[in-house]
Amino acid sequence: GSAIYSVKSGKDPLLVASSPFTEWVLAYGGNVLYVTTKPSAYVEGSTFSLPLFQSEITEKTGLMTNPGDNGLLLNSMWGKKGLTTFLSKNGNTKILSVSTLSHKCSWGKADLLVCAVPKTIPKAVEGLPDDWLQGRVSFADDLFIIDTTTGEAYPMYTFYDDVFDVVGISTNITNGFIGFNKRQDGSLWFLNTNLTEEH
Numbered sequence: 001g002s003a004i005y006s007v008k009s010g011k012d013p014l015l016v017a018s019s020p021f022t023e024w025v026l027a028y029g030g031n032v033l034y035v036t037t038k039p040s041a042y043v044e045g046s047t048f049s050l051p052l053f054q055s056e057i058t059e060k061t062g063l064m065t066n067p068g069d070n071g072l073l074l075n076s077m078w079g080k081k082g083l084t085t086f087l088s089k090n091g092n093t094k095i096l097s098v099s100t101l102s103h104k105c106s107w108g109k110a111d112l113l114v115c116a117v118p119k120t121i122p123k124a125v126e127g128l129p130d131d132w133l134q135g136r137v138s139f140a141d142d143l144f145i146i147d148t149t150t151g152e153a154y155p156m157y158t159f160y161d162d163v164f165d166v167v168g169i170s171t172n173i174t175n176g177f178i179g180f181n182k183r184q185d186g187s188l189w190f191l192n193t194n195l196t197e198e199h
Contacts, residue, residue, distance in 0.1 A: 004035070004050065017051045029067025036065045041078040041127025057088055062128055066102040068111060072148060076102040078128045083121055087148060098144060098153040101129055105146070106178070108171040113146035114178055116166030117153065138184065141166045143191070157191060164189075 001020045005013040016033065023038040034056065037045040045063035047056045057063065062078030076085045076099075083099040098117045105115035118139035121128075131137045141164050143157040165183035172179075178191040 004033075017053065019053070025065075027065065027067050029071060029073070030069035032067070032071070034065060034067050034073070036063060039064045039129050039133075041130050047073065047075070062130075064102045064129060066105055066107070068107045068148075070111060072111065074102045074105055074107075074113060076100065076129075083128050085115075087151060094151045096146060096151045096153060098146075100141075101132065103129075104141070104166055104169060106169045106171050108175045109173065111148045112171075112175060113148060114156070114169065114171055114175075115144050115146055115153070116141035116164075116169055116180065117144050138163075139165045143178070156193065 001018060002022045002024060003018040004016045004026070006016055007013045021037065024035040025038060027034050033050045034047055035050060036047040039045055039062055041062040044059045044061055046058040047063065047065040048054060049056055056073060057065065057075060060075070060077040062076070064076045066074040068074065071089055073088045075088055076083060085096045085099050085102060087094045087096065098115070099121070100115050100117045105113050108114055118141055122137045125131050125137055132139070142155065142159060144153040145156050146153050163184070166180045167183045169178065169180040171177070176193060178193055180189055181187065182189060
């Protein structure tokens with residue numbers, strides 16, 4: 001099994017929750033800690049909020065969850081229709097107009113999402129995220145802004161001269177800079193944006 005603790009400097013660890021399951025992916029969304037089963041296209045996964053293991057999303061193959069501060073969850077899954085990316089909150093879902101792995105996105109200011117979106121999904125893919133995590137496939141991404149209200153995606157930056165499989169994407173507090181790594185060589189990149197609150 002497993003146990004999840006919170007740790008503060010100078011204090012003893014505090015038990016948050018325990019489970020017979022061992023492989024959790026943890027992520028904070030505001031003040032709420034979420035746990036998601038380790039993603040696989042061949043196993044149904046679920047996301048829960050702690051400490052009570054309240055069910056948020058269940059029975060989705062290839063499930064990856066990226067929570068925002070307001071309780072909105074960005075998710076990706078692998079199914080019969082391929083890779084699907086969707087937003088969910090309180091049991092309601094909204095499918096995005098683009099498909100990417102939720103871990104290739106970052107929450108910005110005002111619930112803005114910045115996502116690295118593959119130009120195409122390689123035809124040899126048997127299941128995501130497995131093939132990508134194991135290095136059997138690589139993506140050629142472009143950067144998009146996602147409107148979380150409508151689910152629509154808007155192009156922000158296209159990589160013309162090189163192929164970027166983007167990982168570790170993050171935005172600064174004003175959305176003025178986007179940082180990310182190029183998966184092919186681990187190099188660190190920064191993009192100066194023109195994002196404003198009006199977007």
